Every structure is written in C-alpha cells, then in structure tokens.
Amino acid sequence: MPILEGRGVTRYFGGLAAVSDVDFQVEQGEVLGLIGPNGAGKTTLFNLISAALSPRSGSITFRGKEITDLKPYQICRMGLARTFQTVKIFGNMSVLDNVLLGAFFGGEGRIASADAAEAAASALEFVGLAEAAAIPARDLTLANQKRLEVARALATRPELLLLDEMMEGLNPTEVNRAMGLVKMIQDKGITVVMIEHVMKAIMSVCGRIMVLHHGAKIAEGTPQEVSTNRTVIEVYFGERADASDS
Amino acid sequence: MKKTTSKRMFTFGLVLLILVLAACAPLYAPVYTVILLTSILMYMTIAVSWALFSGPTGYISLASAAFFGAGIYTSAILGKALPLPLVIVVGALASFCLALLVGALTLRLKGIYFVMFTFGLVELLLHFILWWEVTICGTTGRVVPPAGNATVFYAMLIILVILVLTVFIIRRSRYGLALFSIGENEEAAAHAGVHVTVLKIIIFAVSALFMGAAGAAMATRWTYIDPRIAFNPLISFMPVLMAIFGGIRPLYGPIIGAAIFTYLEEFLITRFPYYYMLIFGIIMVVAILYMPDGLVGLIQRLWKGISGRKHADT
Ligand SMILES: Nc1ncnc2c1ncn2[C@@H]1O[C@H](COP(=O)(O)OP(=O)(O)O)[C@@H](O)[C@H]1O
Ligand SMILES: [Mg+2]
Numbered sequence: 001m002p003i004l005e006g007r008g009v010t011r012y013f014g015g016l017a018a019v020s021d022v023d024f025q026v027e028q029g030e031v032l033g034l035i036g037p038n039g040a041g042k043t044t045l046f047n048l049i050s051a052a053l054s055p056r057s058g059s060i061t062f063r064g065k066e067i068t069d070l071k072p073y074q075i076c077r078m079g080l081a082r083t084f085q086t087v088k089i090f091g092n093m094s095v096l097d098n099v100l101l102g103a104f105f106g107g108e109g110r111i112a113s114a115d116a117a118e119a120a121a122s123a124l125e126f127v128g129l130a131e132a133a134a135i136p137a138r139d140l141t142l143a144n145q146k147r148l149e150v151a152r153a154l155a156t157r158p159e160l161l162l163l164d165e166m167m168e169g170l171n172p173t174e175v176n177r178a179m180g181l182v183k184m185i186q187d188k189g190i191t192v193v194m195i196e197h198v199m200k201a202i203m204s205v206c207g208r209i210m211v212l213h214h215g216a217k218i219a220e221g222t223p224q225e226v227s228t229n230r231t232v233i234e235v236y237f238g239e240r241a242d243a244s245d246s
Numbered sequence: 247m248k249k250t251t252s253k254r255m256f257t258f259g260l261v262l263l264i265l266v267l268a269a270c271a272p273l274y275a276p277v278y279t280v281i282l283l284t285s286i287l288m289y290m291t292i293a294v295s296w297a298l299f300s301g302p303t304g305y306i307s308l309a310s311a312a313f314f315g316a317g318i319y320t321s322a323i324l325g326k327a328l329p330l331p332l333v334i335v336v337g338a339l340a341s342f343c344l345a346l347l348v349g350a351l352t353l354r355l356k357g358i359y360f361v362m363f364t365f366g367l368v369e370l371l372l373h374f375i376l377w378w379e380v381t382i383c384g385t386t387g388r389v390v391p392p393a394g395n396a397t398v399f400y401a402m403l404i405i406l407v408i409l410v411l412t413v414f415i416i417r418r419s420r421y422g423l424a425l426f427s428i429g430e431n432e433e434a435a436a437h438a439g440v441h442v443t444v445l446k447i448i449i450f451a452v453s454a455l456f457m458g459a460a461g462a463a464m465a466t467r468w469t470y471i472d473p474r475i476a477f478n479p480l481i482s483f484m485p486v487l488m489a490i491f492g493g494i495r496p497l498y499g500p501i502i503g504a505a506i507f508t509y510l511e512e513f514l515i516t517r518f519p520y521y522y523m524l525i526f527g528i529i530m531v532v533a534i535l536y537m538p539d540g541l542v543g544l545i546q547r548l549w550k551g552i553s554g555r556k557h558a559d560t
Binding site: 050052071072073076077088089090091097098100104106107116152153 | 420426434435436438441442
C-alpha cells in the first residue's frame with residue numbers, strides 16, 4: 001500500500017486549472033521528484049496535500065486514511081510535514097525556538113518538555129545548524145534558512161516530508177550539501193517528495209520522478225525513463241532552456 | 247549562570263518590595279493617592295491583558311472597551327445581589343464568554359479588518375445595551391452599589407497580580423512560543439502543528455477575562471453608570487498606546503507604560519484641561535518615532551551604551 005495516494009486531485013483558480021485530475025502514489029521509503037515548468041502546479045499540489053488549500057474534487061489518503069478534509073495542523077500531527085518554496089521561518093525567534101515549535105506541536109499527543117528539547121536539538125544537529133541555535137532565524141543565510149525549515153519539519157517526527165525547491169537560489173556547494181541532506185533523511189526511513197529544478201540533484205537523489213505540465217501529470221518513471229520521454233523533452237526541457245535565459 | 251540567578255533574585259526582591267509598598271498604600275497614603283493608584287492598577291491590568299494577546303500575535307484588538315464594559319455591566323446588574331468577589335468572577339466569566347464568541351467570529355480576519363471589527367464591537371455593544379435599556383427596562387443607566395476606595399484598590403491589586411502570574415506562566419510555556427510563532431508566520435505555525443484558531447481564541451478570551459474582572463471591580467467606583475460610560479472607546483485605545491509607549495515585548499513594558507501614562511493624564515488634565523489630549527498626542531508621536539521598542543527598549547539601549555561591551559549580553 002502506498003504511504004500517500006491521490007485520486008483525481010483537482011484545483012482551479014478562477015478559470016485556471018492549477019492542478020487537474022492528478023493521480024499519484026508515493027511508496028514508503030522512496031524519494032519522489034516532482035518536476036515541471038514554472039506554473040505547472042507543483043506547489044499547488046503540495047498545498048493540496050498539506051491542506052493549505054482544499055481541492056475542488058478528488059481525494060488524498062495518507063497511510064490509508066482519508067486526509068482530504070483535514071486541517072494543516074492535523075496533517076502535520078499525522079506525520080506529514082512540509083517546507084515552503086519561499087521560506088516561512090519565524091524570523092524574530094531563535095533558530096532553536098523555530099525547531100522547538102515543531103517538536104512541541106507537530107507530533108501526535110502531548111510531548112514532555114525535555115523530550116521536545118531533545119528532539120529539537122537533534123534535528124538541528126542533523127541539518128548542521130547546532131552552532132547557530134541561539135541566533136535569530138532571520139540572520140541565517142538563505143541556504144541555512146532552508147535547512148532550518150527542514151529541521152523544523154523533522155522535529156515534528158514525520159513519516160513523509162514534502163520539500164518545495166529546497167535548492168532554489170543556492171550555490172553549487174550548498175546544493176551538494178542539500179543533496180546529502182536529502183539522502184540522510186531517506187536513510188532515516190523518512191519518505192520524501194521533492195519539487196526541484198536543479199536537474200543534477202533530481203537525477204541523483206530521486207528514485208522516481210513525476211512530471212506536471214499545465215496542472216496535468218504528463219509522465220512518471222525512473223530518472224532514466226523520464227529524461228528520455230519525448231513529451232517531457234518537448235514541454236519541459238524545451239521551456240527550461242527558454243526560462244534559464246531570463 | 248550565577249549572574250542570571252542573582253539578577254533574578256534581585257528582580258524578584260524588587261517586585262516584592264514594590265508590591266508590599268503598594269499593598270500598604272491605603273494605610274498611609276491620602277485618599278486622592280489611593281484613587282489615582284487604583285486607576286493606575288486598572289490601566290496596568292488592561293494594558294497587560296491587551297499585550298498578552300496582541301503583543302506576540304500582532305492582531306491589534308480594539309475590543310478592550312467591550313470586555314471592560316461587559317464587566318462593568320455585570321457589576322451593575324449583580325452588584326446588589328452578590329458580594330464583590332463573586333461579582334468580579336462573574337464579570338470576568340462574562341467577558342471570557344463574550345470573547346470566545348467574538349474570537350470565533352473575527353479571528354479569521356486579518357490586519358486592518360480585525361482592528362475595525364473589534365472596534366465595531368464596542369459600538370455594537372454600546373448601542374445594543376442602550377436599546378435594551380430603553381425598550382425593555384424603560385430607563386437608561388443604573389446605580390452601582392459603591393464599595394470603599396481601599397476595597398476597590400485591593401481588588402484591582404489582586405487582579406493585577408493574578409494576571410501578571412498568568413501571563414508569566416503562559417509566556418514561558420510552549421503556548422507562549424506558539425503565540426509568537428503566529429505573529430511571525432501564521433501559516434508556517436499551522437503547518438508545524440499549531441492549532442492556530444483555537445490557540446488564538448483561547449488566549450484572546452483569557453485576556454478578555456482580566457479586562458472583565460477589572461471592569462467589574464472598577465464599576466463600584468462610579469456609583470452611576472450608563473452605556474456611554476461603560477463602553478468608553480478610550481478604554482480601547484489607551485492600553486494600546488500604553489503598551490507601545492512602555493514596550494510591547496517585555497512583560498513590564500505595558501506596566502511601566504500604564505503607570506506613566508495614567509499619571510501623565512492626571513497631571514495634564516489638572517494643569518492643561520483643554521490641551522491635554524493634544525500634548526498626549528505629541529508625546530505619543532515622539533514615542534513611536536524615537537522609541538520603536540518603547541521606553542523599556544530605549545532604557546536598555548542607553549544602559550548598554552553606558553555600561554559598554556562587558557555587560558552586553560549576547
Ligand atoms: N493562491 C493562488 N491564487 C491564484 N492563482 C494561483 C495561486 N497559487 C497558484 N496559482 C496559479 O496556479 C498555477 C500553478 O502555480 P504553482 O503551483 O505555484 O506552480 P509551480 O509551483 O509548479 O511553479 C500558476 O499559474 C499560478 O499563477
Ligand atoms: Mg512552486
């Protein structure tokens with residue numbers, strides 16, 4: 001049984017079908033890449049899964065349970081955490097407090113303070129931000145702010161993690177570190193769905209890739225299959241070549 | 247480590263000393279002073295309650311007068327039938343319930359819409375009670391059984407102490423952290439597992455609870471009240487100004503702001519009865535321009551400047 005499954009997931013903005021009749025399955029333990037040109041509906045799909053938005057039609061199940069009508073906090077507590085494309089950190093709170101919040105509220109049931117502190121510290125350690133624990137989150141570099149979002153999500157003890165363009169805006173060294181982090185997350189046994197534009201990262205980290213275009217799923221398969229798929233090459237890589245000039 | 251414990255002991259001692267001095271005020275101070283101190287305690291209570299919710303979350307509520315007024319009216323209705331402590335408790339609960347209802351309706355609103363709605367609530371309640379008194383009771387206004395100056399003073403002092411302890415506990419708890427995270431980024435807080443709506447409504451209601459208690463206690467000082475006295479819009483604006491003036495973030499910011507403002511108001515009203523609002527406004531503008539973190543922030547900055555690097559905590 002897939003850990004996350006969507007059937008006929010659809011969402012409109014006015015007349016625009018941002019996500020249109022998309023079916024997907026995510027298997028336990030895998031790293032699934034979600035790619036597609038800008039405006040393809042990738043972030044919208046994450047918003048639908050995490051209940052930031054509700055779908056017009058279709059259903060989403062997580063670990064066999066229907067989650068379509070739940071609230072964001074409930075989905076997080078069930079073990080499905082996410083990060084944001086445009087970072088949403090608590091800038092005036094310390095790095096540690098950012099992560100503590102996830103530890104206190106993101107898990108199932110009430111956690112003891114000592115356990116939360118331990119979970120937060122180990123999440124910070126895991127992403128390599130232990131030294132920065134005391135400084136205000138807004139003082140971190142973009143790369144570290146993205147790591148902080150990952151740490152906050154990990155502190156909620158998720159089984160599945162949605163990463164929205166974690167490598168966008170990072171330099172090559174930072175991208176390499178971020179790739180390493182994704183692999184470490186997978187090694188912990190956490191399933192990952194990642195939206196990414198950095199092809200090198202997608203190809204080396206993801207076991208499987210799903211391609212969205214104009215809100216519809218146009219291809220799915222191993223990196224090998226997807227990168228040789230004719231439709232994908234036409235719509236996706238074609239547009240990417242144009243987009244990368246701007 | 248040792249430095250922070252000794253600092254904490256010092257603060258604790260200082261607070262205790264002020265508290266004892268204040269508690270004995272009715273024994274040695276003239277009546278006028280006791281009445282002024284009671285006003286100060288009242289504004290401190292409203293300002294601290296306001297800052298409990300609006301400080302960390304950034305939802306600027308102008309409903310304080312509604313919750314204070316609900317307390318006043320409870321006192322006016324039940325004052326003859328029940329002893330003062332019970333009246334205060336009922337007034338507090340009435341405001342708490344009102345805030346639960348209002349919070350459930352309005353806390354989905356953001357920014358200026360929330361501000362306007364909360365202020366509208368004051369007018370709404372005022373006119374509702376006015377209508378109710380005129381059409382159902384046939385008379386407007388009512389007589390409140392008076393309590394002694396010292397009694398009201400002690401009632402307010404106890405309310406303030408309980409409030410400060412409550413705020414202290416909430417702020418240090420995980421819910422204090424969650425409140426701040428809502429102010430920083432509500433969406434991220436929700437996706438990190440915080441039940442944002444329920445937390446906002448409950449803390450909003452707790453802050454209203456203390457405003458209602460203050461209203462119920464203070465009502466006994468007016469002897470006669472009507473809706474326009476009970477739902478005075480100034481009660482909505484003053485705590486906001488006091489908290490901003492003193493500093494919203496630290497717990498003692500609104501306390502200091504309320505003390506200075508109430509005294510200043512008293513002073514200006516007696517000296518410059520026609521211009522006092524104008525002078526007040528100028529002080530406020532200057533405060534906002536030059537003290538972004540309030541008086542407390544300004545003093546902290548000056549202190550750091552004087553004592554130099556070696557004392558600066560990092
Ligand atoms: N909140 C919103 N309101 C209106 N339109 C939106 C909203 N969010 C996304 N869209 C539109 O939906 C489409 C898909 O957007 P998005 O999911 O962000 O794409 P991607 O993440 O793949 O770049 C875009 O055309 C975008 O303009
Ligand atoms: Mg996107």
